[in-house]
Amino acid sequence: MTVQVLRAGSRFVTHGDGVVSRHSFSFGQHYDPGNVGFGLLVVANDDVVPAAGDGYPEHPHRDVEVVTWVLSGALSHRDTAGHSGLVVPGVVQRMSAGRGVRHSEVAAEGPLRFVQMWVPPDAAGREPSYGQADVTAGLAGGGLVPVVSGLRRHANDVPVSLGQRAAAMHVGRLAAGATVTLPAAPFVHVYVARGSVEMESAGRLDDGDAVRLTDEGGRLVRPVAAAELVVWEMHTAAAP
Template sequence: MSAEVRRAGDRFVTPGDGVVSRHSFSFGPHYDPGNVGFGLLVVANDDVARPHGGYPVHPHRDVEIVTWVLSGALAHEDTAGHGGSLLPGVVQRMSAGRGVRHSELATGAGARFVQMWVPPGAPGADPSYGQADVTADLAGGGLVPVVSGLRRHAGDVAVGLGQPAAALHVARLRPGDAVTLPSAPFVHVYVTRGAADVETAGRLDEGDAVRFTDEGGRTVTARGAAELLVWEMHASN
């Protein structure tokens, strides 16, 4: 049973052409053998892109990529014929399967977004794509599963995931609101906005994260308006 807090200021940072990326785990030129992932989560990048900045066409294979926009707008296109405009409140999942090329570029005034990767349950599948506007679902202030491959969420989640041991939950909390984290062997909590008090881990501010390794749920209480991204994982790489 453990809780490991990771502060925003301790992230690896990659300044790129039109985008600055802050990494939760080893990524690109940054390598820490003690921080290559957590549970099934191998990438959790918080990116800020200038207008028309982001990621031009590039390839992926056998990875589930989930994108959550915090501000601005992001345009997605891929070689499997999928495309869409991503705004705050819209969640996207791209399953790269046996191979796909895609791009994500900021439109308008730019964008801030979080991209998260987990491996698929089985390699070599057909590429696929899903997105949904979950704004109305989040209005109640609870912890809402928005992308999931867990059996208990089948037919009751906005977007499916090709990893049957993981789910992403989102909470938009008002001051004083509290939620209970899922009970799972691996739970990753990332504060995208505001601040919250997390049972056994203390205060988390914007950009902070905590990694729980145990079976017990924890209570998170918002200090002000706050948003959380919570990965529930029942396996590890």
């Protein structure tokens, strides 16, 4: 059982054309052989796009599940499989690249800040697919809510399905004074998307901090002030 805290200031940073991206793991020109992923999570980027119209022009993906969570602004998505969507705070988006797809992601309204995360699918070569859902109402209760999942226990009630049967992403908008319990799994990744929290055995975590838990479950998290968490529950690790 391990608890690894990673501070926001320790993340790799890429300054692109109209985008500033902060990476939890090795990405692009940033490579650390000891930090290429955690569990099934191989990318976790926190991106800021200051101006509308900027972002990522059309680019390819293959055999990856791409999950996007917007914190402010609005993101416009289009892909070559014919899918499009406007993603705003409270809306979760999943693109399954399958056997290959190209897509673009630009700020429809800026400043745009979003967290984008990638996990491998449990089978390669599928048809590309797309899903999104407004989960605002579900988050109003203040608990951790599964918003994207491939886990069997979520098969009938998760807003957006995931092409990976061993993973789920939960989001929590925590009001001051609330307490939530993290899911139990071999790998749990907690990202503080905004605000500050106190986590049992990890201490205070602020905006941009992350915690990687292995073989853990049941840890309590309490917001210091209003906070938003993105939590991945993973029951296996990505193949090397």
